[in-house]
Amino acid sequence: MTDPRSLQVTKLILTGNALRLFEDGNYFHPFDLYLNGYMAWEKVGDLMPFDYKNPRSQ
Numbered sequence: 001m002t003d004p005r006s007l008q009v010t011k012l013i014l015t016g017n018a019l020r021l022f023e024d025g026n027y028f029h030p031f032d033l034y035l036n037g038y039m040a041w042e043k044v045g046d047l048m049p050f051d052y053k054n055p056r057s058q
Contacts, residue, residue, distance in 0.1 A: 010037040014033060016033075
């Protein structure tokens with residue numbers, strides 16, 4: 001049996017009236033969902049805008 005204290009915990013707090021979820025795991029509007037815990041730490045690399053283009057690759 002897994003010790004519950006060793007599990008990674010995330011709290012999702014809806015701050016708006018609705019949230020649109022996409023198949024790829026993204027959501028809109030980003031300010032309508034507050035993430036706290038492991039998922040917030042893990043998602044730091046996903047903070048780029050949807051339409052971001054690397055200027056060096058153009």
